[in-house]
Amino acid sequence: MRVAVDKDRCAGHAQCCVLCPSVFDSDEFGYAVLIGDGVVSPEDQSAAADAIEACPERAISRVPEGESDD
Amino acid sequence: MRDLEHFDHNAPSTRDDCPALYAELTERCPVFHTDSWGGFWGVSRHATLRRIGRETESFSTGPGVMIPPMGHGHPLVPLETDGERHETYRALLLPHLGPQVVARLDPVVRKVARGMLDELLPGGEADLNEEYAKRIPAVLITRLLGIDYEPQFWEWTETLIYSRLDNGETSSLKEAGEGLYGYFEELIERRRAAGAQGDDLVDLLIRARDDGTIPTEEDLRHLCFFMLIAGLENTAFAIRAALWHFAANPDLRSRLLADRSLIRPALEECLRMYAPITGLARTVTAPVELDGHELGSGDRVMLLFGAAGRDPSVFDSPDEFDMERRGNPHLAFGVGAHRCIGSHLARLEMRIAIEELLDRIPDYELAEPDTTSWHPAGPLVARWTPRSPDAA
Numbered sequence: 001m002r003v004a005v006d007k008d009r010c011a012g013h014a015q016c017c018v019l020c021p022s023v024f025d026s027d028e029f030g031y032a033v034l035i036g037d038g039v040v041s042p043e044d045q046s047a048a049a050d051a052i053e054a055c056p057e058r059a060i061s062r063v064p065e066g067e068s069d070d
Numbered sequence: 071m072r073d074l075e076h077f078d079h080n081a082p083s084t085r086d087d088c089p090a091l092y093a094e095l096t097e098r099c100p101v102f103h104t105d106s107w108g109g110f111w112g113v114s115r116h117a118t119l120r121r122i123g124r125e126t127e128s129f130s131t132g133p134g135v136m137i138p139p140m141g142h143g144h145p146l147v148p149l150e151t152d153g154e155r156h157e158t159y160r161a162l163l164l165p166h167l168g169p170q171v172v173a174r175l176d177p178v179v180r181k182v183a184r185g186m187l188d189e190l191l192p193g194g195e196a197d198l199n200e201e202y203a204k205r206i207p208a209v210l211i212t213r214l215l216g217i218d219y220e221p222q223f224w225e226w227t228e229t230l231i232y233s234r235l236d237n238g239e240t241s242s243l244k245e246a247g248e249g250l251y252g253y254f255e256e257l258i259e260r261r262r263a264a265g266a267q268g269d270d271l272v273d274l275l276i277r278a279r280d281d282g283t284i285p286t287e288e289d290l291r292h293l294c295f296f297m298l299i300a301g302l303e304n305t306a307f308a309i310r311a312a313l314w315h316f317a318a319n320p321d322l323r324s325r326l327l328a329d330r331s332l333i334r335p336a337l338e339e340c341l342r343m344y345a346p347i348t349g350l351a352r353t354v355t356a357p358v359e360l361d362g363h364e365l366g367s368g369d370r371v372m373l374l375f376g377a378a379g380r381d382p383s384v385f386d387s388p389d390e391f392d393m394e395r396r397g398n399p400h401l402a403f404g405v406g407a408h409r410c411i412g413s414h415l416a417r418l419e420m421r422i423a424i425e426e427l428l429d430r431i432p433d434y435e436l437a438e439p440d441t442t443s444w445h446p447a448g449p450l451v452a453r454w455t456p457r458s459p460d461a462a
Contacts, residue, residue: 018334
């Protein structure tokens, strides 16, 4: 599983960081930063799915494996 | 569809009417016009609020976000700013209110909460609204600003927030605005004379003014004023609503007592269902289409955050309190470019306020459950078995 953050949409709610801290960190302004390029280990998949759902801006999406994000 | 022509988000009946009202709005009348308060459009769909929150050029906060306006004669900065000025002020403040910075305040907030609870424990009864829900945000925001807490801050801010609804009660409102601005003018002068080298928000803002990042003295004062007023009422409301909800729902409270990790998602549900701010407005800057309705330049649009939190296309069984919701993307902290910069601080204060109270007073009961409401109008008197504070 892999996720991407649309930086134009991210408003810094940081709920992704709360729910899946192994995949989502925040920069000094509170905007989402992907750890490890957004690759999600099997044990984190449920939390990452919660993070996608939690984003009030709908800024996080699943990226098909093998595609690069921008 | 109930009559929305005269919809007034400030009316007590509106508050009492939801959830039924909100569910109808998002499904059947997601964009409607009301003639209240000079006329405005109400929008309720989660997706529509997301769009408006992003499209700041089409939907501006500049002309004012409150309906009716606060009426004190000054803009709310940076909320009511656009473009570069807005970005500059957010970039200035965000690093000091970001998730990691706020997380480091955990022991401070905990110590404050415990101190308050130690005072309350032996009495066996207290108004938890006045003595706890309101006090925690007041201590924290004044500490961040580096100022001493004055009881008058609450009087002034409550006057500003509530007496604008009283159509004509303007003299106390004017006094409140002048009181707060006078306070900050005097404070800024004093701090400047002392060099403004502290690590609190007021000194930070003074330094940013003096290096030109903040272009005017007025904006410096507006920013100080806004930080104080924004950090008080809304968080107190949220803590109070949660205290009420957990007292009114003993099974839920038992689950929280058995598993503290449920407190965070329970508080997100409280934010979703009680939405401290019903809505804030934007002004349309050029003709725009919203869900099939044509809006003209100058039209006022209210983002109904509470309604969006009950949008059935986003939230299953939206009128049910469900801490197991996956994610919970409510809009209690707003949406888009003007997302509340205090959201991390508010969440920390809420969580610690509830954690510490449940630890010390797990048995608190409402003294008058039939007449005590989740809404901040009125006290929240609770009773418990008196006990001594824990030894340190």
